[in-house]
Amino acid sequence: MTSRSSLPAADNSPVFTPPSGLLYRAADRLYRRPNLLLALLLLPPLLWFGSVYIASLLALLWQGLYTFDDFTMLVNHTLTLENYARLFDPANFDIILRTLLMALAVSAFSAILAFPVAYYMARYASGRIKAFFYLAVMLPMWTSYIVKAYAWTLLLAQEGVSQWFVHLLGLTPLLDALLALPGVGGNTLSTSSLGRFLVFTYIWLPFMILPIQASLERLPPSLLQASSDLGATPFKTFRHVILPLSVPGIAAGSIFTFSLTLGDYIVPQLVGPPGLFLGSMVYVQQGSIGNMPMAAAFTLVPIVLIAIYLSIVKRMGAFDAL
Amino acid sequence: MNTAVEFCQTSRCFGDVRAVDQVSLKIAEGEFFSMLGPSGSGKTTCLRLIAGFEQPDDGHVIIHGRDATGLPPYQRNVNTVFQDYALFPHMNVLDNIAYGLMVKGVNKKERQHRAAEALDMVALGQYGQRKPAQLSGGQRQRIALARALVNRPRVLLLDEPLGALDLKLREQMQGELKRLQRQLGITFVFVTHDQTEALSMSDRVAVFNQGRIEQLDSPRNLYNQPQTAFVAGFVGSSNVLHGALAQQLSGKSAALAIRPEYISIRHSGSAVPSDTASTELINLPGVIKDVQYQGSNTRIEVELEPGVSIAASEANSLLSNHTARLPGQSVQVSWSRQAMVSLRDNASV
Structure with a gap:
């Protein structure tokens, strides 16, 4: 009994707090009708997406049906x-084939390179080491992608760092064979x-x-x-459990x-x-020729x-686990 | 009888914590052996030492006469039923069950046959094509059991397999597990924190506390002859009396344990039953402090002297008068001398 007296008396406070003000009433209405709230929240992005994205894309594809006069350039x-x-x-x-093969090769090689890093990050790294890895993966994205591409032209050039390094390792004959x-x-x-x-692999790896x-996490x-x-030996565990369950991640x-x-x-x-590549072809047709x-x-x-690629990936069951 | 699993002075530390501290034990072949203890007592680590997920820092783990220390899990002929079942979500039920056979290179026809057989054994024959996510908790539990048993392990390890099930299902599974164990003759090592589960199913129970075995005994002995205050308190509930009162009652300095259901209560002044004259009965006056209705029984707390209370448990019947015991009443508590168990000196509460 003595312990109770230290608590404030709850008997006098009202059970309901009556709504007061316009904002309260609006909040109450939205609370009772969650679908209305959802609709209000979704409307602006859907309008944006529908008009700016879908509609302009359709307009673009429609332009593909117009005729370009080679003589008048009109x-x-x-x-x-x-x-x-x-x-x-x-x-x-x-051009299409060249771009497609490059995209496939880059995707495959990125996946092979990324997997061990991702595995280490997900299953072994913790605390500061994990934070470091996140930072290390994201850090290249802080720089403009054009700057990085230009930097690579220097790195890969005849007198650049990469060829110097290959020479240092005594692998110049191997590089020459590859370049041949x-x-x-x-x-x-x-x-x-x-x-x-x-x-490409460097830029898209993150x-x-x-x-x-x-x-994997x-x-x-x-x-x-x-x-x-x-x-199951570790290899079989990888083959039958880890790999199939990481397919959604690889697909994404x-x-x-x-x-x-x-x-x-x-x-x-x-x-x-x-x-030329697909992108550069579009650039040339539109910018230089005006077609x-x-x-x-x-x-x-x-x-x-991409639609074909998605349907193949889907058929492989990549989205089953989503 | 052959020994299935043996621990020799086995220790496993995590940082400064000795999760398993110089444990030695022998589990006989075909035995239903339980490891009972609160969380963090080292029972699960012991199980993982047998499975091979942990390696001892010190001592040995011997499985069927062979030193398994340093052996990876996939080279041990033991299988585990996991607490969260750990079914492979991307495989259907039959593929899950056949997994162990598949990775060991058993041909497809035989493994399908044996997987179907195992599925029938747990009475889920028609669920083979389902994915684990389409099953209930109890069904997943049975699939996990079938997946382990299809490999015909010599030792089956069960890590709190019934923990996630509701009470009814748990009681039903307890019966099924016991039946399967008798039928297959496999050694079962069962980890649980539920003392009724351990008592009802096991041939022997090891009670763990702080990485050590407090007592290893049959369920009956564990209940009636607890050796330490921890066991007396963890297995069932017990009154543990210390100091002067214990000295006065038993003539020894050791602490005493008495089960609440062996204590009877009379109102002060009511007629003393004729057999109380016997020196085998202990009689003490006290005052009722608290009465708790618990369904099949009522728990009554009686203060014997300031600061020393004892709990008694009275069975309820349709005839019992619920106002018969009220806080503040003066009563006489009595129990038979045989109901008192002396505990080991080193016992800590």
Whole structure:
């Protein structure tokens, strides 16, 4: 009884606090009708997304149906499918194929490079070491991507750091052999497809590490123990448990690396052999020639390729665990 | 009888904490052996030492006569049922069960046959194509059990497998586990913090506290002859009496334990039952401090002298009068001398 007297008496305070003021009443209404609140919150971004993003994209693709007059260099509004058909001309198809192969190679190599880093971050690193790794992965993104691309042209140049380093390791013959390969090589690293591939991989790697890291972090340690307990060697545990369960992360990361490589037009201009990329082709058609309809037709290519890529990834079950 | 698992002076430390502190024990083949203790007492670490997820810092773990110290989990013929079941979410139930056979290279036809057999054993035959996420907790528990048993381990380790189930399901699974263990003759090592579970299922129970075994005994002995105050308090509930009162009652300096249900209460002044004349009965006056209704029984706390209370438990029946015991009443408490158990001196409460 004595202990109770120290508490304030609760008997006099009212059970309900009556609403007062307009804001309170609005808050009460929204509390009782959560769907209304949701609609209010979603309306601005949906409007933005619908008008600025979807509508302008459709307008762009519609322009691909216009006719470009080669003599007058003017666009007239006669509708034609010729622009889209010309995507399959050998010269244009080469560009598509070159870009696609690069995007696939960059995605695959990024995944291989990223996995051990992501695995270490997710399962071993903790505290300061983990913070350091997050910082180290993100830090390159603080610099402008164009600056990084330019920096790489110097690093990969004939007298650049990378060739000097290769020479120091005594691997110059190996590099020369690589550069002599058709389709991969070139005069120097900075004018070879290999160099372009290295720069792409460098630039997009963080986009691969972080999703894989997130997917591995969700993996309960007891699953790995269970696998080992049931007789699986570490390699089999990796093959049958870790890898399948990290596929969503790899898929998410590869969507980034794949689409970013497909659409890029800066790196192909700065590093690598002269052949055009999808992005640079759009740039040339639109900027230099003024053939807007053809440029618009080219923008359809990455959209279609990414759609195909997503459906393949989905079929592989990458989104089952979402 | 052959020894299935043996610990020789085994220790495992995490930093400064000695999770398992020089434990020695022998688990017989075909035994249902329980490790009982509060969380952090070292029971789960002991289980993980057998499974191979932990390696001892000191001492040895011997499984079926072979020193398993340093052996990775995948080279031990023991299997574990995990507390969270640890079913592979990307595989269906049959693939989960067949996993152990698959990684050991058993051919597809045989492993499908054996997985289906194991699934039938836990009475979930029609659930083979489901994913674990589509099952209830109790069903997942059975799948985890089937996944371990399909490998025909010589020792099955169970890490609080019933902890996540509700009471009804838990009691049902206790019966099923016991039945399976008898039927298969496999050594079961069962970790739990639930003393009724340990008492009802086990052949023998090791009670853990702070990384050591307080007592290793049959459930009956554990309950009736607890050796330390910790065991007396953790296995069932007990009154532990110390000091002058214990000295006066038993003539020894050791602490005493008495189960509440062995204590009877009479109102002061009511007729003394004829057999109380016997010197085998201890009689003490006291005052009721608290009465708690607990369903099948009522717990009554009686203050014997200032600062010393004793709890008695009276079975309830339809005829019992719920106003018969009230706080403040003067009563006589009595118990048989045989109900008192002397505890080891080094016991700490």
